[in-house]
Structure formats: structure tokens, C-alpha cells
């Protein structure tokens with residue numbers, strides 16, 4: 112199956128509508144790294160026609176970028192490399208920092224770790240209300256002029272923040288949380304992206320594994336795995352989400368597809384989206400083909416909504432992930 116693609120403004124290559132998300136590959140907050148499996152996962156993704164890799168300096172405090180840099184030696188030109196900027200950390204504590212000096216340092220660190228001379232898509236990871244947007248946007252636009260970056264994106268921005276950014280620099284993409292269980296962007300960010308021709312890089316399309324169809328109530332999370340404190344994974348709410356997944360499987364089966372393919376397909380059928388599928392083992396990403404080449408119709412969408420409303424009486428969003436402001 113050929114990958115479905117989407118054009119990202121400013122980039123020459125069409126992007127596959129499934130990207131490899133590499134937060135877990137960094138190790139931190141996911142129970143530790145496994146570099147051999149990570150390298151195989153990246154190779155597997157490329158073999159399956161995925162040509163977008165999304166990472167960030169903060170994923171494993173540089174480790175995710177380093178693993179990707181090594182894995183892409185000799186293959187860099189096949190890939191749209193998307194990384195991020197504007198988080199900082201001290202003693203393991205992460206905070207927002209989009210000051211021009213931080214950006215100037217981070218671009219050099221990312222280029223070195225990723226073993227490349229340019230970043231295809233450079234995204235502001237979280238808005239930093241302590242730095243004027245103009246300073247951030249102009250510093251980023253300079254990187255585009257210098258050829259170090261080919262297109263700019265933002266993540267976790269509201270429409271008002273995107274409006275402000277676009278006064279000073281062009282924007283190609285927005286990266287918000289979006290999956291069957293986390294749908295806030297339908298109110299504002301998604302219509303904004305459609306109106307302004309932004310590609311939507313949907314993060315957490317499997318809701319951190321909840322929507323894989325393989326999550327069970329007795330799953331144990333190791334070490335520093337963020338799901339130990341993720342409110343969706345705490346009972347009794349966890350049970351409500353798992354029940355919804357069991358019921359959603361009937362819709363997947365109607366199409367002769369897995370739950371996981373349904374979750375990804377749903378994201379792809381909602382707008383100009385790319386699903387950032389997080390994986391750290393090659394077998395996790397092997398089902399890419401199953402998500403392409405079919406569609407959910409209106410009746411499916413209505414049936415899905417009815418299941419979600421009926422089964423999840425106590426929904427909660429992904430807000431627990433938001434990093435602090437700078438002191």
C-alpha cells in the first residue's frame with residue numbers, strides 16, 4: 112500500500128499522513144530507552160513508507176534526537192525531519208523558554224545531535240507567555256532565511272497565539288493533541304487550521320496506548336512512565352476508557368480492521384491531519400498499511416460519538432502534560 116500524503120507549505124516533499132512519533136524513544140517519562148529497538152523502529156517506519164519523523168530536544172534530554180541522527184546516517188534525504196524548540200530544563204525540571212538566545216543555542220544542538228545541516232520543520236513546543244511572540248517568531252524566521260530551517264510550526268498554541276505569531280513569520284503547521292478521546296481542537300484549532308491552510312500534526316493519536324486495542328486494566332507501567340500519573344489511566348476512569356475501546360472494536364471489525372487502525376483512520380478522516388504514531392518497537396508500527404486506503408463514513412462517525420458519550424461519564428484531557436512557565 113502506498114502511503115497517503117499531505118503537502119506541508121514550504122516543504123518540497125509530500126509528507127506521509129502517518130509520522131513516527133519518537134518521544135518514547137528518548138526514554139525519559141516512558142520507563143527508559145532501548146536504543147537497539149529504537150533504531151529498528153526507525154528503519155521499519157521508513158520501509159513502510161513513513162517519511163516524517165517527529166522529535167524534540169526534551170525527549171530524553173537530547174537522547175531521542177541522538178538516536179534518530181545515528182539511524183538516519185546515509186538516509187537523511189528520504190525524511191522530513193520535524194523537531195521542536197523553546198523548552199528548557201534544569202535538574203530534570205522542564206520549563207518554557209522561547210527567548211531568542213535559547214533558540215540560537217537549541218538549533219545548533221539539534222543540528223549536531225540529528226547529524227544534519229537543516230531541520231525540515233521546526234516547531235515551537237509550547238507557547239511561552241513570558242517572551243514576546245515577536246521576538247520568538249523573528250528569531251525563527253531568521254533561521255529560515257539562513258537555510259537552517261525549511262518551515263515553521265507551533266505546538267499547543269491557541270488560534271489567538273497563532274494569529275500573533277503569523278504577524279511576524281509564516282506558519283506551516285500546528286501540533287495539538289488529537290485522538291478519539293481528546294477532541295478539544297474541534298472547537299477552535301482545527302477550523303483555524305483548515306481556514307489558514309495549516310497542516311495538523313495530531314499528537315497522541317493512540318492516546319498513549321489506550322486506543323491500541325491491546326491495553327488492559329492490569330497493565331503495569333515501569334519506572335518513570337508518565338501513565339502512572341496520567342489521570343486517564345487511574346481507576347475508575349481507566350475502566351470507562353477501556354470499556355469504550357471494547358465497544359469501538361465492533362466498528363473496527365465491521366471494516367475488517369484492528370482497533371489501532373480505526374484510531375489512526377479516525378484522526379486521518381477529520382481534516383488536513385498527519386497522525387504522529389508513537390512507537391519504540393518495530394512491531395508496534397507494522398500495521399501502518401492497515402490504516403491507509405479506506406474511510407469512515409458519517410454513520411461510523413455518529414456511532415463512534417454515541418459510544419464515547421455513553422461509556423465515558425468522567426472524561427479528562429491531556430492537560431497534565433503541560434510544562435511550567437519559567438521562574
Ligand code: NAP
Nearest residue numbers: 132133134266314315316317318319320323387388389395
Ligand atoms: P501515542 O502515539 O498516542 O501512543 C504511543 C504509545 O502507544 C506507545 O508508546 C505504545 O506504548 C503504544 N503503542 C503504539 N503502537 C502500538 C501497538 N502497535 N500495539 C500496542 N501499543 C502500541 O502517544 P505519544 O507517543 O504520546 O504521542 C505520539 C507522538 O506525538 C510522540 O512520540 C511525540 O512525537 C508527539 N507528542 C507531542 C507532544 C507535544 O507537546 N507537541 C506531546 C505528546 C506527544 P507502549 O510502548 O508502552 O506499549
